[in-house]
Amino acid sequence: MQRQSQISAQKSFAVAPMIDWTDRHCRFFHRRLTGRALLYTEMIVADAAIHGDRERLLGFDRSEHPVALQLGGSDPHKLAQAAEIGAGYGYDEINLNVGCPSDRVQSGTFGACLMKTPEVVAAGVAAMKARVSVPVTVKSRIGVDEQDIETALDALAGAAWSAGADALWVHARKAWLQGLSPKENREIPPLDYDRVYRLKKANPDRFIGINGGILSLEEAATHLKTVDGVMLGRGAYQNPALLAGVDAFLEERAPEPVDFHGLIEAMAEYADRHISQGGRLSHVTRHMIGLFHGFDGARRYRQILSSKATRPGAGSEILREAFAAVDLATRRDAA
Structure with missing residues (x-):
């Protein structure tokens, strides 16, 4: 399959990075159903990419293109090194995780914690941009804990773009770093799609994709009237046949029967x-x-x-x- 960047003026569809789910076997399966959806790895911690078993962590089948590597970390030097390794493996995009709320990432002060330190996000993005030629993107929440979602998301987005980020994918929920498990953080904080819409309206020339609670192509079509991309997580994983309609959906043609x-x-x-x-x-x-x-x-x-x-x-x-x-x-x- 020809490699391609999904960061363009065309509307985009992506399958979200999901820990323990979107491994190389999952992505190979999903690619048999859709040729156009952008697929993401699980979050790979920068230290693991640098020091771990790279083939196990980063290896993938070439048919998976277009495929993006999601990294977790906060040290700009390590992120840049891991991004360079990922680009060397052939990934089409490097994405920085600014949304995972698990205890593991909190102890490492990355993931959703980075919503509190936009300057750290900017430093990481800038370092990666300086080392790789593929797009560098960010996936965030709309805020964490008691943050004001208006100022928090604007600050995060502004920092990412000032550093050269090519796209921002936003999970349209807050993350609560204390009191909720990662599973609860995917379900309990209320969805606020309008907040992402407001960000797009204020930044019409920036690529902004939306994620969170989207379960069908019909819902995706509604979001694409406002934003540039839609990202499905559990909706695509738990009902993978949905992905068989993605190519026709993006190309605005009638879907073909699934073989x-x-x-x-x-x-x-x-x-x-x-x-x-x-x-x-x-x-x-x-x-x-x-x-x-x-x-x-x-x-x-x-x-x-x-x-x-x-x-x-x-x-x-x-x-x-x-x-x-x-x-x-x-x-x-x-x-």
């Missing part, structure tokens, strides 16, 4: 390669559990993958067995 048989065969062959290299079937199939949401037989499909794909020695025949349980001719509101 589920071809998809399953491609994933079975990929799983076989992974297993031959010492991996397990479940590393691949765990990302495919929600594929047939709404189809008759989807429950049985999920049961087979959940119970059999995790067994030692399980091979791609388990994926084919699960697929055989699905009736593609019957789609219902609930599987």
